[in-house]
Amino acid sequence: MGVRAKDTDDYNLSAAMQGVNQSNIFYDKEFFNWGSSMVKGDDGKYHLFYAQMPRKHGFYSWLTDGRVSRAVADSPTGPWTHVGVVLEGRGDGHWDQYTVHCHKIYKFDGKYYLYYMSTNSGDMDLTQAQLEEVRRSKWKPDNLRGMMRLNQRIGVAVADSIDGPWKRFDKPLIEPELPVANQVNNVSVTQRPDGGYLMIVRGDQPDQPKDEIIRMQAVLLANHPLGPWHMQEKPVVKDYNSEDPEVWYDEERKRYYSLYHAFGYMGMITSVDGLNWQRAKNYKVSDKSYLTTEGKKVAVRRFERPTIYLENGKPLVMTAGILMPDGDTHSLFIPLKQ
Template identity: 40%
Template sequence: MAKRMVATLGATGAQLPVDSTTGAAMAPDLAPLKKLAEAHTRQPQQPFAADDLDLSPMVRPVSQQQIYRDEGFYTWCNSIIRDKDGTYHLFYVRWPKEHGFYGWLTHSEIARAVSENPAGPYTFRNVVLPSRGEHPWNRITAHNVKITELAGKYYLYFISTSDGGRNATEADLAATARTGYSAPLWQPLRNNQRTGVATADSLDGPWKVHEKPVVEPRGPISNVTVNPAVWQTAENRFHMIVKGDSPASRVAQALAIADNPLG
């Protein structure tokens, strides 16, 4: 199965991890995957544990009111938080459909909608962070949003990227969004993705984007730090799970630990 996956990735021109020294694409090393597969097949079949947990009575059809749409935009990466007054705030990313689906890497922005019910309906409130940032690390796109409250302050974690000093124009970025993986700018934009944070005292803002990423690729991951998930431990430390590249498995999850939610 692993061999078929690698062949499919090559046939479709999908993005692969890139060696940070040579710039060459790195195909996954199948040896660790083969070992895992063999170990799994050697395990004796275990019977399912008997319990009385049955979630089926709780499953209900989804009404149209529970589906949030933003006309003219693709929407993605939602994160919901409840404020002290009981209002639910849906932070999500969106980008104009005119740029096509690959526009998430070039034109994504973070928006907010509100509701009195966690299931909706939600009403659009405002754009929280635009797709063009002020710092070198977040010049282009705002994506993978995660909202959380820590120590009485709101932290909006998200990913962004830059063109690595190539001075890309808006026309260049629009062409990249139309072309996708094979565009000349796609790989630099993809490999410069970093996780950063914006902070505010209120969910209404204003939001301050901090000038540097909160985590850089190192240790078990390389090239990128994306898809952040953050929580505070009982020992008042802050843990973040992020995704990056890994030669052995194409991508991997890593755990970052800090004494401060800003890294």
């Protein structure tokens, strides 16, 4: 008898994670550097698309003032050199009026697809005072930040070149649809072995009290990176607060893996068909800490926005957004042992 698909679930991401040094940390004095995603260019260099929020507006301004910038390096773990800003909110009259955040970059069939989250204030014109309130306040179901949280949608920008120009669209690519409710964010895409595409997004679990949020994840399928994307009925993660999914197809093991953070640790789930998910054999990947090349364990307040960079089908680097105990942030690049 042949080996059953479920027996191939032996990838141990935690054991693959190596120590980092200063060249694996990407920091900016004027912006909070956060989650990042990369592709290898035709020039042989690594091109990093990374989230930034202005320090002058505070960390929570990811909902109002986020932008995606690009950096370049000779190695997928850095050091990185900033090239320029790629996408920002387009302003009044656009669905992506405020912020560009929680993005992922992919190259499919010779084109670059930059998926991202944005939001707007609907028919309401925010004053500068109100905008500052959204930047600084914590979420409540009936405040302005709560309104803009509900308006989060997923879009995509497309380019023929890593340098752009980037074409955006008049409407979001993904709207909230059951089994997720209220809003959509945290997009991640991978190509299926049959040539189609699989997407995981995060939204809210429906039928929850107004003042409570349970984040849940759902899967969509499409035959083209631009869709149409078809929401699947069965959730990826339900009744469990987790976010920032990062999905990829493991060609060697013939199964999907998806990484997420669960507000205290990172966990990894797996699926053979992309529709039915379960915890991976090596489920817990990391607590809120990372190791240095000297073997020192560095505890952090947030260890989020994980992405896995694959080269030749193999996970090569994990990236993450790190919030340090002193409130500072940086983008982190963890080499993965092959």
